[in-house]
Amino acid sequence: MEKLQLLAMIQAYTSIGIGLMIGVGAAGACIGVGVMCSRFLEAAARQPELTNSLQAKVFLLLGLIDASFIIGVGLAMMFAFANPLLAVIPK
Amino acid sequence: MAAGTYNSPSDYIQHHLTFFSRPVGEGAFWTLHVDTLVMGVIAGVAGIGFLWWVVRGATAGVPNRRQAFVELAFEFITSQAKSIFHHGDLNRFVAPTALAVFVWVMLMNALDFLPVDIMAWALGLVGLHEWRLVPTADVNTTFALALSVWLIMIYFNIAVKGFGGWLHELTCAPFGVKPLWAAPLLVLFNLLFNFIEYVSKPLSHSLRLFGNMYAGEIIFLLLWLWAAHSTLTGGFLGVLGDVVSLLVSTALGLGWAIFHILIVVLQAFIFMMLTVVYISLAHEHH
Numbered sequence: 490m491e492k493l494q495l496l497a498m499i500q501a502y503t504s505i506g507i508g509l510m511i512g513v514g515a516a517g518a519c520i521g522v523g524v525m526c527s528r529f530l531e532a533a534a535r536q537p538e539l540t541n542s543l544q545a546k547v548f549l550l551l552g553l554i555d556a557s558f559i560i561g562v563g564l565a566m567m568f569a570f571a572n573p574l575l576a577v578i579p580k
Numbered sequence: 581m582a583a584g585t586y587n588s589p590s591d592y593i594q595h596h597l598t599f600f601s602r603p604v605g606e607g608a609f610w611t612l613h614v615d616t617l618v619m620g621v622i623a624g625v626a627g628i629g630f631l632w633w634v635v636r637g638a639t640a641g642v643p644n645r646r647q648a649f650v651e652l653a654f655e656f657i658t659s660q661a662k663s664i665f666h667h668g669d670l671n672r673f674v675a676p677t678a679l680a681v682f683v684w685v686m687l688m689n690a691l692d693f694l695p696v697d698i699m700a701w702a703l704g705l706v707g708l709h710e711w712r713l714v715p716t717a718d719v720n721t722t723f724a725l726a727l728s729v730w731l732i733m734i735y736f737n738i739a740v741k742g743f744g745g746w747l748h749e750l751t752c753a754p755f756g757v758k759p760l761w762a763a764p765l766l767v768l769f770n771l772l773f774n775f776i777e778y779v780s781k782p783l784s785h786s787l788r789l790f791g792n793m794y795a796g797e798i799i800f801l802l803l804w805l806w807a808a809h810s811t812l813t814g815g816f817l818g819v820l821g822d823v824v825s826l827l828v829s830t831a832l833g834l835g836w837a838i839f840h841i842l843i844v845v846l847q848a849f850i851f852m853m854l855t856v857v858y859i860s861l862a863h864e865h866h
Contacts, residue, residue, distance in 0.1 A: 545660075552850035556788035563791035566798045570593055 495578055503568050510565040518558035525550055589805050596696055596801055598710040599718065613718055615708075620715035623687040628680060657682060657852070664856045667740075667863035674859055677732075678852050685725070686848035688716045689793060692840065696800070717793040719786070726786035729855050733781070736862035750774045785854055792847045796840050803833040 529547050533540045568574075586592040600615040634650045643651060657679045658670075665674050692714045703711045715721045737746045751770050757763045810825035817824070 548846060549850055549853050552788065552846055556784055556791070559791035559795055560787045561791075562795040563787070566795055570590065570597070570798075 492578060496575065499574055499578070500572070503572055503574060507565040507568055510561045510568075514558040514561040518555055521554045522551060525554065589809070592805060593798070593801050595710070596700070597712070597798075599712050600708060600710045613712070613720060615711045615713075616715045616718040616721055619691060619713060620688060620721060623691060623715065624684050627683040627687040631679075631683065653683070654679065660853060661856050664853070665860045665863075667860065674856055677859070678856050681725070681729075681855050682848055682852040685716065685789070685851050686845060688714065688721070689789075689844040689848055691715070692717070692793060692796065692844060696797075697804070714793055714797065716789055717797050719790045719794075722786035722790040723782070725789075725851070726782040729785065729858055730778075730782040733858045733862045736859060740863050741865065781858060785851070785858075789847050789851055792843055796836075796843060799836060800833070800840075803829060803836060807833060 526547065529543055532543055586595060599613040601611045601613050603611045631650060634646050638647050638650075658675050661670050661675045661678050694713055696713065699713055700711070703709075712718065737749075741749060751757075751767045753770060754773065755766050755770050757766050757770075807826060807829040810829055811822050
């Protein structure tokens with residue numbers, strides 16, 4: 490019973506951690522991408538001839554901005570399915 | 581377990597995330613992920629081999645469609661590399677490296693399009709019960725690629741600036757060493773700054789690609805689990821609940837699959853662009 494309680498506690502806090510990782514990461518990534526894309530739209534409206542070259546850069550920067558968020562999601566998935574924090578409880 | 585049946589959702593996900601590994605020595609470090617290696621070699625041979633085969637039969641006259649396609653890819657890579665690399669002849673090393681990296685990484689990523697359950701059933705018929713299809717969803721592959729680019733970057737740093745020049749840059753850029761009374765402190769700051777830069781480049785380079793492929797695969801598995809379990813809504817709204825659950829999960833799965841096509845190509849493109857950017861930065865003098 491004691492072990493079940495300890496397991497439940499670890500899993501509960503891990504789930505909260507996973508939610509925060511994905512949620513706050515997504516907020517940061519989306520705000521960043523939003524700022525960048527708004528500037529792109531502004532630039533495309535000012536100088537339409539640059540749209541194509543700027544578009545390639547937009548996609549590149551999209552991947553760079555998303556990087557930390559996706560790394561966070563990968564880590565969160567690792568905690569969801571192969572939680573190393575559970576190893577502290579002896580079998 | 582029998583093919584196609586699993587004890588629980590976690591069991592299904594765990595099974596699809598287990599590598600086919602063989603130890604070649606003591607401990608976890610000396611364990612080879614044979615499936616990653618084999619699929620990586622298959623993707624590389626297929627991609628680079630196709631390019632070699634087309635180039636072998638290339639004509640200077642009117643090209644056929646295969647040659648036109650390869651020329652298109654070549655033109656795309658060269659134009660991207662030319663917009664970044666301004667330090668000499670990019671056809672000697674930078675453009676071929678960029679082409680090889682782009683083709684190989686994109687093919688490795690594209691192995692994610694194979695439906696995992698059908699492939700698991702087919703591979704189970706030949707006795708391979710655990711086989712991961714996507715090499716770039718293994719952190720070892722992406723780190724191997726990123727560390728290779730890192731070593732290339734260090735090589736070009738030393739080749740262009742000389743070993744002494746490189747050390748000078750490590751200790752004196754970007755803050756400089758004036759005023760001279762603070763020189764030791766400034767050297768320390770410069771070293772720390774450069775150290776962080778040299779560590780963060782391969783880390784972010786590799787983990788970006790790994791995270792995108794790995795997280796993409798897990799989201800696929802979760803969506804398919806949801807679709808497969810849509811009859812287990814627990815009686816909420818009865819049959820209507822089941823139908824809605826099935827429709828929503830299938831629609832989301834389709835949406836994610838289409839989005840993932842973009843991610844596959846985009847991540848290969850980003851990996852290639854960053855390779856060219858890092859090599860170009862290594863050529864820069866101050």
